[in-house]
Amino acid sequence: MRKMLAAVSRVLSGASQKPASRVLVASRNFANDATFEIKKCDLHRLEEGPPVTTVLTREDGLKYYRMMQTVRRMELKADQLYKQKIIRGFCHLCDGQEACCVGLEAGINPTDHLITAYRAHGFTFTRGLSVREILAELTGRKGGCAKGKGGSMHMYAKNFYGGNGIVGAQVPLGAGIALACKYNGKDEVCLTLYGDGAANQGQIFEAYNMAALWKLPCIFICENNRYGMGTSVERAAASTDYYKRGDFIPGLRVDGMDILCVREATRFAAAYCRSGKGPILMELQTYRYHGHSMSDPGVSYRTREEIQEVRSKSDPIMLLKDRMVNSNLASVEELKEIDVEVRKEIEDAAQFATADPEPPLEELGYHIYSSDPPFEVRGANQWIKFKSVS
Amino acid sequence: MAAVSGLVRRPLRQVSGLLKRRFHRTAPAALQVTVRDAINQGMDEELERDEKVFLLGEEVAQYDGAYKVSRGLWKKYGDKRIIDTPISEMGFAGIAVGAAMAGLRPICEFMTFNFSMQAIDQVINSAAKTYYMSGVAAQHSQCFAAWYGHCPGLKVVSPWNSEDAKGLIKSAIRDNNPVVVLENELMYGVPFEFPPEAQSKDFLVPIGKAKIERQGTHITVVSHSRPVGHCLEAAAVLSKEGVECEVINMRTIRPMDMETIEASVMKTNHLVTVEGGWPQFGVGAEICARIMEGPAFNFLDAPAVRVTGADVPMPYAKILEDNSIPQVKDIIFAIKKTLNI
Helix, strand or coil, rough: CCHHHHHHHHHHHCCCCCCHHHHHHHCCCCCCEEECCCCCCCCECCCCCCEEEEEEEHHHHHHHHHHHHHHHHHHHHHHHHHHCCCCCHHHHHHHHCCCHHHHHHHHCCCCCECCCCCCHHHHHHCCCCCCCCCCHHHHHCCCCCCCCCCCCCCCEEEEECCCCCCCHHHHHHHHHHHHHHHHHHCCCCHHHECCCHHHHCCHHHHHHHHHHHHCCEEEEEEEEEEEECEEHHHCCCCCCHHHHHCCCCCEEECCCCCCHHHHHHHHHHHHHHCCCCCCCCEEEEECCCCCCCCCCCEEECCCCHHHHHHHHHHCHHHHHHHHHHHCCCCCHHHHHHHHHHHHHHHHHHHHHHHCCCCCCCCHHHCCCCCCCCCCEEECCCCCCEEEEEE | CHHHHHHHHHHHHHHHHHCCCCCCCCCCCEEEEEEEHHHHHHHHHHHHHHCCCCEEECCCCCCCCCCCCCCCCCHHHHHHHEEECCCCHHHHHHHHHHHHHHEEEEEEEECCCCHHHHHHHHHHHCCCCCCCCCEEECCCCCHHHHHHHHCCCCCCCCCHHHHHEEEEEHHHCCCCEEEEEEEEEEHCCCCCCCHHHHCCCCCCCCCCCEEEECCCCCEEEECCCCCCHHHHHHHHHHHHCCCCCCEEEEEEEEECCCHHHHHHHHHCEEEECCCCCCCCCCCHHHHHHHHHCCCHHHHHCCCCEEEEECCCCCCCCCCHHHHHHHCCHHHHHHHHHHHHH
């Protein structure tokens, strides 16, 4: 491939100032990879942490960029559709936190497992579902990944267990999935995510205890975006060192706005778990641009200046883009092209999500039980009956 | 404190109760198995049959189970399959649900169902909305049939005798859905005749099907769990007075077998429901409502009557406790009132 590109570039050199087209762009002599320094993680009960430098290949860089941009634009589209009342109910957006979902995925295998709470659209995408299926689920149509019956907080994919509405309840579930990983003996790990707000739930400490006791391959991950709904971390937690709160469980505090930092920390944590040492805890320091949900403007408990500052200094997509352009891993034009493609993909998905029909009323009672013969379900009164099939 | 002394006291009363109790006999050479042993057998067989099955809960392993229901299983299957948990109901119920979501078949035991209330969020919100299996627990001072029976997405079974206990837990383990198994710890030590079919490793009691324990023509008496025995005692007494009761053992709370109940009511024209739980919003209330909605209503010669626990939190003193749950005399009284005799 490199030889071919070099050959093409020799033929077409001299045309590099024209507006980018795919062939011309491919003709530029990009670096194949580059080495970057990343922030050292704060460590708890660990002698060593993840490396402080990492190699990013051009291929991976483009992939991460595209994925983060897709999540970003998907969330913004969801915002738009919500304001148009095409999406209803609960809708928690994760724009600003793209380095977390994309970085975590980059550090694990598709055969590993992941569970999170309600701010889940980004993970639903990185775990393998399409924007189409996600948006159509948000709009409540039959083309949605849960056939329109789940909505924002209940999307699932292979080895992705949602999407959970009860704050903190997903953490013992994640420890249980890790138990199954250990039980099955296939060297898989489970990433179990929760927020800074959920971090104060008692059941999380119950899960820490059992995970450590039984050496479960569970990576507990606190996605600390500084606010649990409208309550800042200082107002909610006696200790905001979330990476230390596993006590006897070793922990790392990670820059959650830097996708490479997240990736390296995840690789480190996954290797730790796979070696049979038991659980480990990662705190990702990140930030959400939107309010808690679509019904929260997000400025009554924090300042617009703060939001603007994060956007201008720490935006994860901007950070990756700057790194790639400055190291000649990609050109500005090339990345712009990706932006255009992503926008189109989101637009198409949104059109589908708006036009697709709702699930049929007859299916109201479907899928209450698994693997059962059909039975009848009572409606609002004794004369209204629905059929239930598994 | 009341709960603890209840635990200590019950076995003693159970023994004296046993001495007074008549066993349900037929042929003298028939095999007698206690409810406890039947559940143990059921779990053992399923653990052997499917390596994805495992048991977790407080004291289930090295202690052999708080009520000895899991006796011998840890010795046989070891740490991987029989897991002692810390006192963390919400935590380990969630772990059980998560393990089931990832493809295993956990049996999650709550030492008493009162303890399960800490975990009720995991059972209702996590379990009922995802497909998985859960289950075993003992009733303590409160009947949870109405609580869990209220919830779509769960199946709820309530064994009375040993055959029920073994067959239902095996069906529950094999079911791909969350199943709440309401065991009554007062029944653990009670032996019952174990028919030959029940001794087989493939013996299952189907979920969703009631059993007619005693045929009758004058009145239908519907019950579940321990009160089924009381209904049969009441029926024996009334038989001497020429009243023949048809006693139905529900076996499953949800999905309820209304067909069997309706067919019986259409035959006998009278209905009494009997349960250990509180009256308001209970199993009997649900049966009565459904009878009114169905064909059997037109066959009733008298209003249906419910016999239930008293509408009080479980009291401590023996005499109060005895009068808080339906006794044989209460059932007889209700039957006679319904029949106007």
